[in-house]
Amino acid sequence: MVEMNALFQTRASLFVRTIILxxxxxxxxxxxxxxxxxxxxxxxxxxxxxPLRYTINIPGEFIVWVDKSITSHSNLLDENQQLKEQxxxxxxxxxxMDTLELENQRLxxxxxxPRKASERVLIAEIFSVDQDPYKHLITINKDEDDGAYIGQAxxxxxxxxxxxxxxxxxxxxxxLISDSNHAVPIQINRTGLRGTVFGTGDSSKLExxxxxxxxxxxxxxxxxxxxxxxxxxxxxxxGTISNIERPAGETFAKIEITxxxxxxxxxxxxxxxxxxxxxxxxxxxxIKK
Amino acid sequence: xxxxxxxxxxxxxxxxLMLNMLPLPDWANYSRPDWVTLVLIYWAMALPQxxxxxxxxxxxxLLDVSQSTLLGQHAVALVIVIFLVQRLYLRIxxxxxxxxxxxxGVLLIIKQLIVLxxxxxxxxxxxxxxxxxxxxxxxxxxPWLFILLRDIRRRFCTISHH
Numbered sequence: 276m277v278e279m280n281a282l283f284q285t286r287a288s289l290f291v292r293t294i295i296l297x298x299x300x301x302x303x304x305x306x307x308x309x310x311x312x313x314x315x316x317x318x319x320x321x322x323x324x325x326p327l328r329y330t331i332n333i334p335g336e337f338i339v340w341v342d343k344s345i346t347s348h349s350n351l352l353d354e355n356q357q358l359k360e361q362x363x364x365x366x367x368x369x370x371x372m373d374t375l376e377l378e379n380q381r382l383x384x385x386x387x388x389p390r391k392a393s394e395r396v397l398i399a400e401i402f403s404v405d406q407d408p409y410k411h412l413i414t415i416n417k418d419e420d421d422g423a424y425i426g427q428a429x430x431x432x433x434x435x436x437x438x439x440x441x442x443x444x445x446x447x448x449x450x451l452i453s454d455s456n457h458a459v460p461i462q463i464n465r466t467g468l469r470g471t472v473f474g475t476g477d478s479s480k481l482e483x484x485x486x487x488x489x490x491x492x493x494x495x496x497x498x499x500x501x502x503x504x505x506x507x508x509x510x511x512x513x514g515t516i517s518n519i520e521r522p523a524g525e526t527f528a529k530i531e532i533t534x535x536x537x538x539x540x541x542x543x544x545x546x547x548x549x550x551x552x553x554x555x556x557x558x559x560x561x562i563k564k
Numbered sequence: 565x566x567x568x569x570x571x572x573x574x575x576x577x578x579x580x581l582m583l584n585m586l587p588l589p590d591w592a593n594y595s596r597p598d599w600v601t602l603v604l605i606y607w608a609m610a611l612p613q614x615x616x617x618x619x620x621x622x623x624x625x626l627l628d629v630s631q632s633t634l635l636g637q638h639a640v641a642l643v644i645v646i647f648l649v650q651r652l653y654l655r656i657x658x659x660x661x662x663x664x665x666x667x668x669g670v671l672l673i674i675k676q677l678i679v680l681x682x683x684x685x686x687x688x689x690x691x692x693x694x695x696x697x698x699x700x701x702x703x704x705x706x707p708w709l710f711i712l713l714r715d716i717r718r719r720f721c722t723i724s725h726h
Contacts, residue, residue: 289650290647292617293643293644296617296618296620296643297643299636300621300637300643301636303625303634304634304635304640304682307636308634308686316635317635320629324585324630327578327581327582328630331586404630405585407631407632407633408590408593409690410688412632440632443629448632
């Protein structure tokens with residue numbers, strides 16, 4: 276009889292506990308979705324999974340290390356030579372850039388427009404951990420202590436990759452521009468036409484939407500960020516136009532873009548600080564140091 | 565001193581969480597079973613006094629953090645699934661392994677449906693025909709997982725056999 280009683284009691288309280296936890300979960304989801312107030316909680320919880328993430332990352336690191344260790348001397352020499360040549364080329368270009376930059380500043384001063392804020396970058400490594408396969412997210416190994424903030428632009432050597440959506444403990448989550456929830460304000464380099472590039476959920480193509488049929492746009496046009504909206508700094512490559520369809524009877528053209536950044540291959544990415552958003556004073560101070 | 569069943573449960577769930585995050589090639593990633601849910605179902609069935617809805621809630625939140633979903637999304641799904649297991653564990657225990665696998669498959673689909681439902685509300689729902697593949701794969705893996713975890717339980721959690 277005692278056994279039976281205990282059974283019924285646990286059942287009743289099980290139901291109550293379940294209802295309470297379901298209500299708490301729903302409250303959490305609403306708070307997270309509507310107000311983004313739960314970053315502290317998320318960051319706290321991520322402390323618990325950090326050791327797991329770190330452990331999973333070890334085999335990947337190990338493979339890279341082995342790969343580095345067994346690369347032969349001659350290969351290294353070749354690579355070194357190649358890099359030196361590239362470096363030389365880059366330096367020549369930089370010389371030109373420096374002059375242009377100075378000229379630009381001088382002209383801006385003449386025009387009375389404020390000087391463009393200088394940008395700062397930091398290399399971050401991608402954790403080799405998988406996330407939801409239907410979302411285009413990556414985890415990088417930098418957090419608030421390194422100055423990471425929500426909305427920070429992430430680039431690689433070729434172009435814009437995405438932006439930080441969560442800052443966690445020793446890690447941050449980045450939404451790639453190919454995620455179907457992501458959009459970048461852009462301009463066409465050749466014509467200055469502005470628009471917005473949306474992710475498609477396929478990392479090999481993006482979509483330029485809401486461009487009328489008669490817009491001056493053609494295959495191979497380079498698309499760069501316009502800097503409107505303040506999230507992404509202006510003039511970083513986003514991609515090139517790879518396909519244009521103008522279906523009759525529809526208001527807008529269907530325009531596909533091949534992303535410039537290597538969204539699936541990079542192992543290292545760059546975090547970019549340009550004009551830090553005004554709600555991040557603490558972080559801005561840290562960057563200045 | 566933490567009782568041994570707790571240690572066994574926490575370690576097996578941590579390993580499951582790692583398996584959920586382990587980098588896999590694309591095709592495997594789309595069919596990756598939800599190890600955390602599978603392991604939680606086992607413990608809720610085998611040691612219902614210890615592994616309850618609270619544990620499901622905590623590991624649900626950890627899943628949310630690891631997959632960058634809304635906080636509470638996996639938690640609510642896991643709490644409901646573990647609630648069902650706790651109500652029905654006496655029945656599930658006497659099922660054959662195949663019957664159990666089918667039942668677990670249904671539980672996994674319920675869990676995915678709840679997650680999908682929240683994704684749908686927040687306009688995040690993926691556009692695919694293979695969304696429930698992980699549940700099918702999870703059900704196929706169940707008998708092996710069951711035997712493995714049963715052995716672990718017999719070795720480390722003999723306390724619960726009064």
